[in-house]
Amino acid sequence: MSAYVNPLRQEQDRRLPRIAGPCGMVLFGVTGDLSRKKIMPAIYDLANRGLLPPGFSLVGFARRDWADQDFAQIVHDSVKAYARTEFREEVWNQLAEGFRFVSGAFDDDVAFDRLRRTIEELDQVRGTGGNHAFYLAIPPGGFGLVAQQLQEHGLAVAPDELPVGKSGERPWRRVVIEKPFGHDLTSARELNSTLDTVFPPPAIFRIDHYLGKETVQNILATRFANTMFEPLWNNNYVDHVQITMAEDVGIGGRAGYYDGIGAARDVIQNHLLQLMALVAMEEPTSFDAEALRIEKQKLLASIKIPRRIDRGTARGQYAAGWAGGAKVLGFKDEDGIAASSRTETYAAITLHVENRRWAGVPFYLRTGKRLGRRVTEVAVVFKRSPHQPFTATSVEDLTQNALVIRVQPDEGMTVRFGAKVPGTQMEIRDVNMDFAYGGTFTEASPEAYERLILDVLLGDPPLFPRHEEVELSWKILDPILERWADKGTPEDYTPGTWGPASADKMLARDGRVWRRP
Amino acid sequence: MMELTDTSSSAIAAEFVRARTRAGSPAMGMVMTLIVVVDEESSEAAMTNARKATHEHPARVLGVVLGSARGKAVVNAQVGTGAGWGGEAAVIRLEGEVVKHADSVVLPLLLPDSPVAIWWPHDPPADPAADPLGALAKRRITDAAEVHQGKTTALQTQCASYVAGNTDLAWTRLTAWRALLAASLDQHPLKVTSATVTSERISPSADLLAAWLRNRLKVEVTRHHSSGPGITEVVLATKEGPIRIARTDGRLATFTSPDRPDRPIALKRRKLPELLAEELRRLDEDDVYAATITSLSRSTS
Numbered sequence: 001m002s003a004y005v006n007p008l009r010q011e012q013d014r015r016l017p018r019i020a021g022p023c024g025m026v027l028f029g030v031t032g033d034l035s036r037k038k039i040m041p042a043i044y045d046l047a048n049r050g051l052l053p054p055g056f057s058l059v060g061f062a063r064r065d066w067a068d069q070d071f072a073q074i075v076h077d078s079v080k081a082y083a084r085t086e087f088r089e090e091v092w093n094q095l096a097e098g099f100r101f102v103s104g105a106f107d108d109d110v111a112f113d114r115l116r117r118t119i120e121e122l123d124q125v126r127g128t129g130g131n132h133a134f135y136l137a138i139p140p141g142g143f144g145l146v147a148q149q150l151q152e153h154g155l156a157v158a159p160d161e162l163p164v165g166k167s168g169e170r171p172w173r174r175v176v177i178e179k180p181f182g183h184d185l186t187s188a189r190e191l192n193s194t195l196d197t198v199f200p201p202p203a204i205f206r207i208d209h210y211l212g213k214e215t216v217q218n219i220l221a222t223r224f225a226n227t228m229f230e231p232l233w234n235n236n237y238v239d240h241v242q243i244t245m246a247e248d249v250g251i252g253g254r255a256g257y258y259d260g261i262g263a264a265r266d267v268i269q270n271h272l273l274q275l276m277a278l279v280a281m282e283e284p285t286s287f288d289a290e291a292l293r294i295e296k297q298k299l300l301a302s303i304k305i306p307r308r309i310d311r312g313t314a315r316g317q318y319a320a321g322w323a324g325g326a327k328v329l330g331f332k333d334e335d336g337i338a339a340s341s342r343t344e345t346y347a348a349i350t351l352h353v354e355n356r357r358w359a360g361v362p363f364y365l366r367t368g369k370r371l372g373r374r375v376t377e378v379a380v381v382f383k384r385s386p387h388q389p390f391t392a393t394s395v396e397d398l399t400q401n402a403l404v405i406r407v408q409p410d411e412g413m414t415v416r417f418g419a420k421v422p423g424t425q426m427e428i429r430d431v432n433m434d435f436a437y438g439g440t441f442t443e444a445s446p447e448a449y450e451r452l453i454l455d456v457l458l459g460d461p462p463l464f465p466r467h468e469e470v471e472l473s474w475k476i477l478d479p480i481l482e483r484w485a486d487k488g489t490p491e492d493y494t495p496g497t498w499g500p501a502s503a504d505k506m507l508a509r510d511g512r513v514w515r516r517p
Numbered sequence: 518m519m520e521l522t523d524t525s526s527s528a529i530a531a532e533f534v535r536a537r538t539r540a541g542s543p544a545m546g547m548v549m550t551l552i553v554v555v556d557e558e559s560s561e562a563a564m565t566n567a568r569k570a571t572h573e574h575p576a577r578v579l580g581v582v583l584g585s586a587r588g589k590a591v592v593n594a595q596v597g598t599g600a601g602w603g604g605e606a607a608v609i610r611l612e613g614e615v616v617k618h619a620d621s622v623v624l625p626l627l628l629p630d631s632p633v634a635i636w637w638p639h640d641p642p643a644d645p646a647a648d649p650l651g652a653l654a655k656r657r658i659t660d661a662a663e664v665h666q667g668k669t670t671a672l673q674t675q676c677a678s679y680v681a682g683n684t685d686l687a688w689t690r691l692t693a694w695r696a697l698l699a700a701s702l703d704q705h706p707l708k709v710t711s712a713t714v715t716s717e718r719i720s721p722s723a724d725l726l727a728a729w730l731r732n733r734l735k736v737e738v739t740r741h742h743s744s745g746p747g748i749t750e751v752v753l754a755t756k757e758g759p760i761r762i763a764r765t766d767g768r769l770a771t772f773t774s775p776d777r778p779d780r781p782i783a784l785k786r787r788k789l790p791e792l793l794a795e796e797l798r799r800l801d802e803d804d805v806y807a808a809t810i811t812s813l814s815r816s817t818s
Contacts, residue, residue, distance in 0.1 A: 004706035007733045008699040012804040015692045015795065019700040047783070053700065054772045054780040090769040091783040127703075127777040147653055 014268075019050055020457035023100070023131035023172075026115065026121055028106075028137035028146060031062060032400040036180065038209075039137060040075045041082040041181030042449035047095045048085045049446075051454055057098035059118055059333065063105045071101035083310060084447055087513050098126055106138075106145045111381050112153040112172070114138050130158045130171030133205075133456050139257075140459040144194035147175070151198045152282065170305060171379070176205045176456055181467075184481065185474035192467045201467065205456050211463045212272045212448030212455075215411040219278045219286070219378070220411070229403070232382065232450040234357045237399060240510075241279065241363045242379040246371035246498075250318065255336030261364040263315070264477060264484075267367040271376075273300065273473045275407070276363055276466060279378055280353055283303035289461040293469065304352045309483040311509060317345035320368035323496030328370065330492075334343065344490040345369045348503040350510075361508060366503065370495040375517045376407040382416060390426055397429040402515070412436040518597035524627040525592060529607055532596040533577075533626075536605065542600055545602055549629045549797065551576045554583065554650060557610075563638040564608060569790035574797045575604045577628050581619055581650065584612035586712040589607040591615070592622060620649040627653065628689035632800050636793065644678035649798050656800050658793070660686040661721035673719040676733060676814040688806050689792045693784055694726060697762055697772070705774055707755040712738045717745030724753070729805075747786055781789035 009016070029035055046052050076096075080087060100118050104111020122128045135149060137144055150156040154497040158171035175195065180187030195204055210216055223230055232238065245267055251258045258266065277296040281405070284291040284451055306312025320330035332339050346368030353363065382401040404463040408414050413435045421427040493500040498514060507513055519532055521664055537614040551571060556564045560582050567578045592615035598605040607626070611619055635645075638729035641664070642648040645657040661671040663686075675685055702709075712730045716723035724750065727738040734753075743749045746767040758775035762784070772782040 006699060006702045006706065007709075007735075008695070008702050010733075010805060012693075014799060015803075015805075016696045016699055019696060021700075041533075049697065053704070054782045055778070088785070090785070092782075093780045094769070094783050097781070125778050132703065211727065271619075335621055372537065501538075 002190050003251075006137070008250075011171040014101055015453045017049075017453070018458055020053050020454060022053050022055060022127055022379060023270075023457050024059065024119070024126070024128040024131040025133045025453075026059040026119070027135045027458075028060060028061050028142075029136070030060040030071065030095065031064070032137055034137045036078040037082050037452070038447075039061070039135065040078040041084065042419070042447055042453050044075075044079040044083045044091070044095060044456055045085050045441070045447065045450050048088060048091045049450075052095075052210060052220075053281045054314065055127050055128060056095070057100065057122045057126045058095075059100045059102060059115070060109070061115060063103065065103055067187075068099055068101050070323055072099045072170060075099065077364045084450075090467065091261065098122070106142055106149060107150075109153070112149045115346075116153050116155055125195050125418075131173075133174045133176055135176040135405070136180060140177070140182070140191060143177060144190060147195050147198040149356075150175075156198045172203070172459065173511065174197070174203045174205060174456060174459070175199050176207060178207050179208060180261065180265060181270070181470045182474065183265055183371050183470060185478050186435065188467075188474050192470070196467075202461065203460065204467070205452075205464045206466075206470065207452055208270050208274055208465055209448040209452065210407070211274060211465070212452040213407060213452075214446075215407045215412075216275065216278065217463075219275075223279075224283050229303065234363045234382075234422070235359055235384050238358075238361050239381050239383045240361055240512060241513055243275055243279070243363065244273060244375075244378040244379070244390075244499075244515075246374065246517065247369050248324060248374045249373060250331070250338075250370050250495075251334055255334055255498070259337055259341055259343050261338070262343040262347065263345055263367050263369065264349070264481060268347055268365055269473045269477050270465070270470075272365045272367060273476065274367065274466075274509065275378060276303075277469075278415050279365070279380070279405075280358060282357070287462060287466075292462050293466055297439045297468055297472060299353065299355075300469060300476070302354045304354050305475050305476060305479060306350050306352075309480055310488070312350040312506065313480055313484075314346075314348040314500060314503035315490040316346035316368065316503070317341075317343070317490040318345050318495045319492040320367075321323055321495045323370055328495050330495075331370075342489050346371070346483070346490070346493060346499045346503070348499065348506060364512075364514070366499065368493075368499055370497050371515075372496060374409065378405040378407065378513050379403070379517075380405075381512075381515070390428065394426045395428050404515075410436070469500065518595040518603055520541060521594045523591055524594050527597055529594050529609065530626055533598075533605055533607070536596060536598045541745075542680075542799060547577055547631065548574045549576045549793060549800075550626075550633045550634065551578045551797070552650060553656060554635065554637050555639070557584070558583055559638060560608060561585065563636075564649045564681060566607065566638070566793060567636065568604070568606060570793035570797065571604050572790075573794045574636075576607040576797075577604060577626070577754075579623060579626055580608040581623060582608060582610045583616050583619060584610060585613065586616040588613045600742065618649075623650060623653060632656070634658065634797055634800065638789075640665055641675070642672050645675075645683055646678065646680045655682055656797070657683045657814060658686065658796050659683070664688050664715070664724070667776040668719050672724055673814070676810045679807070679810055681807070684803055684806060685721070685725075686789075686792050686796065688725050688803075688809070689796050690722045690787065691726050691729070692746070692761060693762060694751065694762070695729065695788070697782065697784065698730075698751065698753070699714050701753070701760045701762070701774060704777075705755070705757070707757055707775075708737055708759075709734045709753045709755055709760075711736050711754045712737060712780050713750070713752045714748065715741040715742055715743050715750040716748040718742050720745075720747060723748050724813060725809055728816065729809045732809055734810040786787060 077082045102115045112389045115256040277299045281295040284295045348366035351363045380403045402416040404414040415433040418428045491500040539787045546608040594650040596607045632657040633654040636658040641659035664671040714727045731738045760775040766771035767786045772780045
């Protein structure tokens, strides 16, 4: 029998959106912030945009004594508060019909049996066709147990008696997990092996929500769809690259999670190294998952950490003081943090890439809490022009040219270059040329979670890091973390500033300064 | 909005620059020029819709109001950059002889390099590409469902004069229907043996949908009439039973398919700004639309 070709689908027909096939999602950890602020609103937004299949079902699993309606009420509240698109009664009603709730603990066999029956019932009445994604919005400590339970109760693979699709595909089961993917290489491998025994690698979707952001995807478009940037994208012209992710808030109520983890594990290991990989990698042969992964992996494998870790890295802890006009606590005064805590809330590291393109170009990665403002950006700073026909005084105000990719907020791109100041004398000063991705395009651009959840349901993996990438990132970070654990303590920094003095010194040793982002 | 009376293109262009400077020269990533050709009564509504649509595609929106072609030539304009909006707009009112030379007013106001789209909210010329204003644009958007006169033949007229770059909002209104129908065949990979499309009596969208199904499925497509609104039902017959999408209230549809429970699905009639924004998203030729109207004119001639 020849494969069925849908006559109503044509490659040229680019108006037609990709709608996921019949499927449902099971959400573990329904009461967490992640579920309420991101996942539930994103599901509603997808439904509102008509991208979910008819009959899409959402099953909540938690240790609450709830009925289906109670669960629906929780989703309703979260959608009302956080959804991006307008609330429409008919969309809601359609979606809410597919809500189910299963009450139980993760070690409760009876509850998982109930979960299986619920899914089977949904396949019958809602036509989800045996396709289900399990979203583990829970602390990673629970991953192993839940995965095991799913396997023991026959949920991890679709049962054989389910009919195969008419074009011959088997019903699928997928699992979605969120960072942290371990806290070092060993634990990342352990975590992976607990999932790996239950789900095959292509069925494991690791969410790094940064990769779902339009601006991050735009890095690839900027680099590889244009001619004017790529020729400069190497050590002939680039002096160094600064990748910054700053938050203006402290750790808030997340002491339990944050203490012992710290800024490097929380942010550099995943978001910043992924950003760096996208900025520095070679052109992939295509934009499918495999080709992207090969290039990212190659880049991550060629990253070298500084020979003297104490000189090439910096870390800090925010002290008490004033930030943005408010009096704030120091990290050690936060609830649940011990006065002796050595967890860093600021981390900066120098990395080199050992390949022909980037030899000699340092990549400075920094992240921290309670910094000047909330900003994520990649700044490619160019070398000074080798010769200036102008006098030293006329180029006094000219610094290095830079191309800044603003990931958030105010998404866009800035090019910084010198221009003549109007007047009779030749005087050259830095000016900015701005492209604002935000303000205007954002209305149509979906939230990262919408894009990622849809990709999970479609089974489209390019935007999800594979475990090889996770392991490579830990290989880069582990020696630094070990060294930090062995020796010294994080340096205090004033809240609302751009980090500890040691970070500035780290760049000063190379004769460079941090941009003020 | 700044009023300019008895003015010229260069004065309007200068006012655009001044307005931008007054706003502190914000970064303006305008990606296109959108010309809107309207009459006086509908100009305000049309400009509002255009402005909303261009939230997604920051643009210079030029409203051209064509008055009586008799008498002395007068050009009046209102120019401004809107607050909270990435674009700029001008409503240009033409009267007298200059009405026949509207392109001479508009040409100097097109943004450099970027594409030009034109939209006739109501009564388009019979041959949009041959129209002097239409000839300036790469994308010519008509709306067969909104013409004031000759509703029954409006779509036929546009089909007859079709060239690459023409498009009609009657087609845009179908995207959600087409997406659902395509998805239904993803779920039920069956051979369709015949189809019916039910709609209100005059519905260019339904004509296009029937033509699209006929062209793609190579089956007989029957039309039925209902009291609307718009398209109310599409049925694809297969040997395992019908796939049916019925929508009687213009908002919520019921999806019926073989061996599956009936499911409600949101299928809302979209408003003009959304339709226009979709239309402006891609400015190259829409091959599927071209094939559909070719098949439509063949079946009716």
